[in-house]
Amino acid sequence: MKTIGYAARDAKTPLAPYAFERRALRDNDVALEILYCGVCHSDLHQSRDDWKEWGPTLYPCVPGHEIIGQVVAVGPKVTRHKVGDAVAVGTIVDSCQQCDQCRRGEQQMCREVPTLTYNGRDRLTCETTHGGYSKHIVVRDEFVLRLPEGLDPSRAGPLLCAGITVYSPLRTWNVGPGSRVGVVGIGGLGHLAVRFAAGLGATVTVITRSAAKAAEAKALGADHVIVSTSDEAMKAGASSLDVIIDTVPVSHDVSPYVALLDVEGVLVIVGNLGPVPAFSSLPLVMGRRRITGSPVGGLPQTQELLDFCARKNILPDCEIVPMQQINEAFTRMDQGDVHYRFVIDMASLTAA
Numbered sequence: 001m002k003t004i005g006y007a008a009r010d011a012k013t014p015l016a017p018y019a020f021e022r023r024a025l026r027d028n029d030v031a032l033e034i035l036y037c038g039v040c041h042s043d044l045h046q047s048r049d050d051w052k053e054w055g056p057t058l059y060p061c062v063p064g065h066e067i068i069g070q071v072v073a074v075g076p077k078v079t080r081h082k083v084g085d086a087v088a089v090g091t092i093v094d095s096c097q098q099c100d101q102c103r104r105g106e107q108q109m110c111r112e113v114p115t116l117t118y119n120g121r122d123r124l125t126c127e128t129t130h131g132g133y134s135k136h137i138v139v140r141d142e143f144v145l146r147l148p149e150g151l152d153p154s155r156a157g158p159l160l161c162a163g164i165t166v167y168s169p170l171r172t173w174n175v176g177p178g179s180r181v182g183v184v185g186i187g188g189l190g191h192l193a194v195r196f197a198a199g200l201g202a203t204v205t206v207i208t209r210s211a212a213k214a215a216e217a218k219a220l221g222a223d224h225v226i227v228s229t230s231d232e233a234m235k236a237g238a239s240s241l242d243v244i245i246d247t248v249p250v251s252h253d254v255s256p257y258v259a260l261l262d263v264e265g266v267l268v269i270v271g272n273l274g275p276v277p278a279f280s281s282l283p284l285v286m287g288r289r290r291i292t293g294s295p296v297g298g299l300p301q302t303q304e305l306l307d308f309c310a311r312k313n314i315l316p317d318c319e320i321v322p323m324q325q326i327n328e329a330f331t332r333m334d335q336g337d338v339h340y341r342f343v344i345d346m347a348s349l350t351a352a
């Protein structure tokens with residue numbers, strides 16, 4: 001299947017139009033016309049080959065793993081989807097499906113490494129996978145999720161990576177009514193963490209460096225705000241939280257946040273921080289507090305998130321851009337100049 005997209009040709013040049021082939025449908029494949037694709041920080045970093053520790057970027061690189069589309073064709077053995085269905089695809093498009101992690105629905109932690117939606121290798125042909133900055137994609141049946149009715153397709157994309165990244169730890173640590181949840185940072189991930197935690201019935205505290213963000217945090221649904229640059233506010237918040245979702249994307253001292261955890265509280269890091277400054281083990285030992293991390297979620301949990309958002313009418317705040325403005329969007333995202341997530345309207349991408 002011939003299709004078009006936008007690709008990075010190397011680490012230095014901007015993304016540009018790219019014509020390529022999607023594979024012919026296998027028996028269990030679903031072909032999608034992509035309607036919208038969210039813009040994730042990973043897209044920018046992978047395009048620029050910033051993540052050498054995860055392996056080099058395979059060029060040309062067509063990024064995009066927050067995909068919303070409509071089914072346009074299915075293979076003969078597809079059972080979950082039919083032509084015309086509204087569907088979604090996230091960060092992975094295949095896994096071994098046999099290992100303990102796959103069997104318990106945690107395909108993102110597949111022992112044989114899941115196949116990434118882009119910059120991955122197809123399990124059968126070893127061809128480079130290409131993501132959602134394109135008109136069409138072909139994905140095996142099991143990795144295509146259902147977009148529930150009532151969920152605005154133009155805003156649902158960011159749920160597939162940013163959203164599930166913060167929803168999964170909330171579920172892992174049993175957040176519900178009575179839980180006291182802290183969210184550090186209110187960007188793409190943080191603003192969703194606030195809405196999800198509130199939607200799950202928790203009391204939500206936003207921890208931010210800037211007092212100016214207090215009103216913004218409350219508007220998102222936060223009950224309380226702690227300005228982390230105020231020693232007084234941090235002292236007053238000591239031992240007051242059960243779960244903290246730390247969305248700060250760069251290396252930082254986690255000690256001040258650990259101090260906000262109550263006995264048996266959990267600090268969850270959801271970014272790839274690399275080494276972090278040393279912290280004292282004392283509050284961990286004395287209060288059985290934990291510092292942990294979390295990746296995206298598996299397929300069942302991602303579907304659960306989409307259904308939860310449809311039921312609760314929760315969506316990210318998005319700025320819709322045409323495909324042709326992706327390089328400007330990358331620059332603005334890099335500068336933190338977006339509330340809170342870009343989504344590409346794929347109708348802007350035509351053969352001309």
Ligand SMILES: [Zn+2]
Nearest residue numbers: 040042161162
């Ligand atoms: Zn992502």
Ligand SMILES: [Zn+2]
Nearest residue numbers: 096099102110
């Ligand atoms: Zn597996």
